[in-house]
Amino acid sequence: MTSPARVLVAEELRYFLEGTTVPEDIDPTVLGAGDPVPEGPYVGLLPLLVRTVGAEEMDRLPQLRVIANYGVGYDNVDLAAARARGIGVSNTPGALTMATAEMTWALILAAARRLPEGERLARSGTWAGWHPTQLVGMGLDGRTLGVVGAGRIGTEVGLRARAFDMGVLYWSRGRNRVLERGAGARRVELDELLAAADVVSLHVALTPETAGLIDAAALDAMKPGAILVNTARGAVVDEAALVPALASGRLRAAALDVYDDEPRIPAALRGLDNVVLMPHLGSATERARAGMWEIAWENLLRGVRLQRLRDPVTERGPGTAEAGEGA
Ligand code: DGY
Numbered sequence: 632m633t634s635p636a637r638v639l640v641a642e643e644l645r646y647f648l649e650g651t652t653v654p655e656d657i658d659p660t661v662l663g664a665g666d667p668v669p670e671g672p673y674v675g676l677l678p679l680l681v682r683t684v685g686a687e688e689m690d691r692l693p694q695l696r697v698i699a700n701y702g703v704g705y706d707n708v709d710l711a712a713a714r715a716r717g718i719g720v721s722n723t724p725g726a727l728t729m730a731t732a733e734m735t736w737a738l739i740l741a742a743a744r745r746l747p748e749g750e751r752l753a754r755s756g757t758w759a760g761w762h763p764t765q766l767v768g769m770g771l772d773g774r775t776l777g778v779v780g781a782g783r784i785g786t787e788v789g790l791r792a793r794a795f796d797m798g799v800l801y802w803s804r805g806r807n808r809v810l811e812r813g814a815g816a817r818r819v820e821l822d823e824l825l826a827a828a829d830v831v832s833l834h835v836a837l838t839p840e841t842a843g844l845i846d847a848a849a850l851d852a853m854k855p856g857a858i859l860v861n862t863a864r865g866a867v868v869d870e871a872a873l874v875p876a877l878a879s880g881r882l883r884a885a886a887l888d889v890y891d892d893e894p895r896i897p898a899a900l901r902g903l904d905n906v907v908l909m910p911h912l913g914s915a916t917e918r919a920r921a922g923m924w925e926i927a928w929e930n931l932l933r934g935v936r937l938q939r940l941r942d943p944v945t946e947r948g949p950g951t952a953e954a955g956e957g958a
Contacts, residue, residue, distance in 0.1 A: 634658075636935045638675030639668070639692075641682065644701060647924035657935065668692065675935040677927055680704050681893065686712040697934020701927045702914075703727055703784075704864060706837040710946045721930035721942045724783060724949055726922030727914035732787035734913040735862045738886035739776075739830055741907045742858045744768040745884075748904055769829070769858070769883060772796040777828025779821065779844075780835030780863065781807040788832055789814045800824045825852040830860060836948070837864035847872035856883045862913045865890035874899040877906055888913050 635658035640648050642661045653659060657675075662668070668676070668688040674695060678684055680702030689695060689712055697719045698708055705722045713720050741747060745768045752758050752766065774797050778789045781803035789799045789810045799816035801807060802824050810816040821844075825831060831853060835841040845859070845868040853859070859882060861868055870891050876882045877900075886907035890896050893911060900906055914920065930940050942949065 636675065637671065637673045638677065638931060638935060639673050640677045640931075641679045641701065643679055644677065644924060647921065647928075651924075651928060654932070657932065675699065675931045677701060677931045678707070680707050683707050684713075685709040689713065689716055689718060696937065697721065697931060697940065699927045699931035699934060699940075701923055703923075704836060705944050706864060706866075710944065714945070719934045719940050720944050721927070721934065721940045722944050722949065723923040723926040723930075724942055726926050727919040728783040728787055730916040730919035731784045731862055731913040732791060733916075734888060734909070735784070735788045735832055735834075735860060736791055738860050738862065738888065738907055738909065739771070739832065739858070742860065742884040742886040742905075743771055743830070747907050769856075771830075774798070774829035775800060775827055777801070777824040777831040778803075778810070778816070779824065779831060779833045780841075781810055781816075781818075782834060782836075784862070785832075785834030786810050788834065789816050797830075800828055821849070822852055825849055826854060828857060829854060830858045832860040833863040833867050835863055835867060837866055842866050843869055845869065845873075850876045850882065853882060855881055858883050859885040860887075861885070862888045865893065870897055870900060874903070877903050880905075 635656050637658045639662040640659045642663050645661055648659060668691050670691040672694050673692050675697050676695060677699045680700060684698055684707060686709055695718050698713060699721050700708055703722050703724050705720060708720050710720060745766045749766050772795060776792045776797045776799050778785045778799060778801040781801045786807060786809055789801060790813045792799045793814050799814045800819050801810055801816050802821045806818055847869060850872055873885060877885055884905040888909040889911055896908060930942055933940050
């Protein structure tokens with residue numbers, strides 16, 4: 632009898648691993664959060680999206696067949712290095728679409744209606760009572776939502792704009808008829824979207840093309856008084872350029888769930904009242920996190936057994952139904 636295939640699974644996923652019936656042909660080892668990838672005869676790796684898996688890590692695992700990333704984003708994995716070594720890479724599309732779309736709307740509402748500022752005031756014990764000009768925000772009805780990246784998550788965010796009586800513009804590699812039919816959305820160039828949208832919401836994957844997409848010039852091109860929401864990846868936005876745009880009031884507000892150098896959040900951003908800050912919680916629902924596990928585990932098993940991956944990704948993007956997936 633051949634010995635079971637050895638796989639490494641991120642320690643933070645122990646809860647899910649312990650609730651899973653591990654087949655006899657698989658032998659999992661838990662990989663400690665702070666531990667480097669060990670050298671060894673492992674054929675599968677199931678890492679979190681916060682672990683960098685580059686050429687160096689892959690070289691320590693010469694028998695590796697699959698990297699089944701726990702996340703829809705896979706910018707932590709060096710895809711070219713994986714391809715060069717014949718290692719398959721997969722992600723977890725679909726499982727977190729609704730959770731992230733919901734979080735995006737929570738952030739849009741929080742920024743537009745100044746919920747964190749109101750909450751801070753209510754808790755402070757200094758609230759002096761109702762006042763007609765106190766913490767007045769932006770009403771959403773009749774405004775325009777700009778969806779940057781119309782993959783699964785961007786699509787669901789755009790579709791929900793109907794409920795708030797908002798128009799929708801989107802920027803995407805291809806046409807998105809679901810969004811056009813469901814939300815009356817119109818596909819435009821990025822500069823047109825930035826100039827017209829009252830709320831710009833980012834849903835592109837982080838790639839060399841999208842890194843720094845929302846730089847100083849893009850922020851400057853945004854409509855005065857607009858709101859920027861980022862539930863994709865921090866590096867899509869130039870954080871240093873965002874600070875003065877918010878501090879000067881040129882942008883009304885920003886709401887961020889992701890940062891360039893997580894878990895570091897620049898002090899200058901933390902010091903601003905008109906930014907809503909969340910600690911990367913877009914997919915943090917019970918259903919989404921369990922679904923991500925199921926998908927990642929299935930991809931791990933398939934990769935180890937040299938079967939076709941359920942959700943392969945390459946430098947060109949996800950191999951499944953929809954391209955343009957946001958994170
Ligand atoms: C992902 O899966 O890429 C998300 O960022 C997790 O919330």
